[in-house]
Amino acid sequence: MISKTTIDKVYETARVEEVIGEFVQLKKSGSNFKGLSPFSDERSPSFMVSPVKQIWKDFSSGKGGNVVAFLMEHEHFTYPEAIKYLAKKYNIEIEETLQTDEEKEKTNERESMYLVSDYAQKYFSEILWEREQGKAIGLSYFKERGFTDDTIKKFDLGYCLDQWDGFTKTALGKGYQLDFLEKTGLTIVKEDPGNPDNKKTFDRFKGRVLFPIHSMSGRVLGFGGRILTSDKKAAKYVNSPESDIYHKSKVLYGIYLAKQAIAKEDNCFLVEGYTDVIQLHQRGIHNVVASSGTALTSDQIRLVNRLTNNITVLFDGDAAGLRASLRGIDLILEQGMNVKVCTFPAGDDPDSFAKNNEYEDVVEYLQNNSKDFIQFKASLLVSEAANDPIKRADTVRDIVHSISKIPDRIKKEIYIQECAQIMNISEAVLFNTLAQIGKKDTADSQKMAKQQQQSFNVVKNEPQQQKLDVQYELERKIIEILLLYGTLEEEFEDLVLKENEKGDLELEPESLGAKVFQKIFLDLQDDEIELANEGFRNIYYKLIEEMNGKENFSITSFMAGLDQGLASEISSILMEEEKYTLHQWERKEIFPKEKKVGVSQLVSETILTLRCYLIKKRIGSLQENTMNNMAENTETLEEIMNYIQLNVLLNKKLNRVFS
Template sequence: MISKTTIDKVYETARLEEVIGDFVQLKKSGSNFKGLSPFSDERSPSFMVSPVKQIWKDFSSGKGGNVVAFLMEHEHFTYPEAIKYLAKKYNIEVEETEQSNEQKEQADERESMYLVSGYAQKYFSEVLWERELGKAIGLSYFKERGFTDETIKKFELGYCLDQWDSFSKTALNKGYRLEYLEKTGLSIVKSDTNDPTNSRTFDRFKGRVMFPIHSMSGRVLGFGGRILSSDKKAAKYLNSPESDIYHKSKVLYGIYYAKQAIAKEDNCYLVEGYTDVIQLYQRGIHNVVASSGTALTPDQIRLINRLTKNITVLFDGDAAGLRASLRGIDLILEQGMNVKICTFPQGEDPDSFAKNNSLETVREYLTENSKDFIQFKASLLVKEAANDPIKRADTVRDIMNSISKIPDKIQKEVYIQECAKIMNISEAVLFNTLAQLGKKGAAESTKNVQAQQEAFQVVKNEPAQQKVDVQYELERKIIEVLLLYGGMRQEFEDLVLKENESGDLVLEPESLDARVYEKIFLDLQDDEIELANEQFRKIYYKLIEELNKDENFSVNKFLADLDQQLVAEISSILMEEEKYVLHDWGRKDIFPKEKEKGIAQLVSETILTLRCFLIKKRISSLQTNTQDSFDSHNEVLEEIMNYIQLNMLLNKKLNRVIS
């Protein structure tokens, strides 16, 4: 268990905008930051971060919370893991008690797989640096590739001994379960067909140098292993199989090391292999990631899109099937990103070029030889078409198909003008071709929609009007006011019900100097009002307790002691109005009134409105439950009339006209 002291220190030290900035590109928006949602596929920002409140809200998915909640949602950390991650980031020493065997057994399956993968990385690194065979074979290989000791340690490279079950045996002896060794793909279990109870365990990566594959937060998800023997039957590179923690199509090699540089440089270099990434990083080009030999996927592109809108794809000088590789470019364009392409000289690849040239030369080459995708694709395909008019026409269609993927209309037009110049063809023809592609796409979409409509044919009814839950909204507002202004002292105009000389009930104003939370608590207590919503009720009592106990109440500190379900609810409440900032009303000369300028009025109106609502609810209940007895009937009618009179008085104070 992590000590309370450590947890408090983490919350006090961690800056939400810094932590989220490691995963999402954030831009200043007034006192807040905004960015693209890391939880959904979108092209306009709906993700808000409040440095003042130290909470975030994703309006596209509805998720929200504090810094720990973000790590738990985004990286699937457990609460202790999130605290440890932040402690490591901010150099805070973690005080914790040893876990019992029972607690270890309670760790869920995903967590067990992460633990096994983390142990495997440490084991392979230890073999590389401390075993004679590791140093002689694995370390020698990396040194031959030109990697320094610092680089090898940074990327946590390792070596798996060329023995059938050396790793598996060691892991089992350390207490790691075979079930998780098998599920992560580190070990292969083969059963005897004649005797199913008899099985043998083998190391998947036997005799290979190891490249750990990290998540954006640095957790080991899986491995890539390169064989060093000349066995032609074995694959040169072998990856971990798909598992609950490793999905090849959703991971980019090197993203953990590159994320900050990508955001800072506002550009990402995309290469093919592990060594390309490592060599470029060692040379000084840090904003580089690899698709690890797989075809580029939309999920991988979205990972980059959170950090930058610009991708430069680096191809080998003699890359076979370069045209096939260009298909990934269309996927990038569909995401609304800007693409450049750079090829290296004949016989060179990013690894060799970075190894044999200085940082200045590499940077200069990348700058001068990175071409816009349309220029590159057109020049490549024009060479293939040569003087063949049919191939030339196909080339134009191919390029126009790529342009059609771009969501931005202005960008499309600019590319068409560029294409017309390169291909020596009229813009009118290209626009016509684009229109035809658009019609074809629209026809296919319409066909799909019609098919869905036929499959889910329903009888048309009048659309049901969704009723607003007035009590829920008012209780939510009370929580919001307590969180934002609970400790502030205000001058309130309190209303006291008195009988005048004529015997009529009237509300007389009385001045009251009190803290906001005191005013709310006393008013609700006087009317014996208890919040109906269970979540709000829990939050309300915790808030009143904390505000009464601590004059220097802090939302961030308050959230640190709550369970994550309540944290998410509070974040949603506090960030609700921040979504309007996304629309940038100031540019339209619309300036909403600041709440801080009318806190006392806001509190009074919210409580009065809740009173009115509950009075109407009580009147309705009395009308429904009137007894048949005449005497009882008269008593109920008298009570109803008193409530109606009180309701009218309260609404008069609220300047409302009621029937």
């Protein structure tokens, strides 16, 4: 287990905006940062990070918390993994205590798969550098490709011995379970039909050089293996199969090493293969990733969209099926991103071009030859159409169809104007075609929705307005006040119930100086009020204990001691007010009042409102008892009248009319 000293140091040192900034492109928004949600598909920022409070909140998915919670949500880290990741990032030495057998058993299946994958990467790298076969075959291949020692080590490249089960036997000997070797796809297991207990094992990547595939945080998810022999029966490339930790449609090769450069350059170069990424990176172009030979997917595009809104797709000079690859461009446009395309001279691909040219030449070529998608698509399709009017009409329709994918109306109009000039056709015709495509898409969507409705035989219910849970909202407000202002010293106007000269009850104000948390605690204790919501109740008592026991209260250290559920709830409460900054009210000349103004009044009104609500609830309960038990009517009615009188006084204090 990681020592508490290490955990405390990690929380004190780690900066939430720095850590999240490696995964999400953040832009300054007042005292906070905002960006696109990494947990949902969106085009308008709803993800907020508060450097002051050291928390984050994603308003689209409802998730939130501290820096550790983000890593656990985004990277699926366990709590210890998140702490270790941050310790490594900030060069903090990790002090650990010995784990018990019971704690070891708690390691979940996903973690076991990560551990197996990490071991495999280290094993394959060791084979490449230490074994004769690895050096003679694997290392020689990488050197022939022009990769330096530093590059090979940076990308964790490796080699699997040309043996049927060399890796599997070694892994089993180290204590790794066959079940996880099979689930990660590193080992292929086949049962003997005649004897089910007799299982044969084979290394999936036997005799192949290996390209580990990392997550955005650097964890090994899977491998790509290239065969070096001319065996026609064997596939040139073999990838790890889909597993709980590896989904190829959601991963981009090189994203771990490219993420910071992508955000810094505000552009991402997208290539097809592993060696394209490595060669460009070695040449100094670091903002490059690959779809790893798979067709580009929406999930992969969203991965880039968190870091930048600009993608430049790099195609081989003589790439087969170039026209089919244009589908990927339409997918990028659908995400509202800006797309450019760059092709290399005939006979070259990103790998060979980067290998044979200096950094300055590569940069200059990419700058001068990156075309806007519409220019590229038009020139490609026009050359195919030649002088055939039918093909030319299809080409125009194809380009307009791509433009229809763009969500931004202004961009659409600009591209239509550009297309009209390139294709020498009137804008009116193109706008008309665009409208027809839009109508067709809408009709298709409505038709599909209707079919789904019929197939599910949906029974429509009258929409019911959700009832506001007053007590929940008031208790949430109490927690918010404690978190924001709990340790502030304020002057409060306390209300004392006294009889006047006529014998009537009146609430007389008395001045009281106290800290906000003390005032709230004493008021709730005097009225014997306990928060009904279990989550709020737990947070409340922890806050009171922390504020009462420590001279300097810190939200960051307080949240570090909570489980992730409570930490997430607190971040939601604290960031609620930040949600409204997403609307940029200042630009509309609307200036909301600062909450900090009138803290004592806010506290008093919240407690009074909760009292009134609970009194009203009690009156209702007593009235119900009266109807059920007529014998005790007089006593109960007297109690009801006392509560009504008190409620009138409280509402009067709140300047409310009580009926």
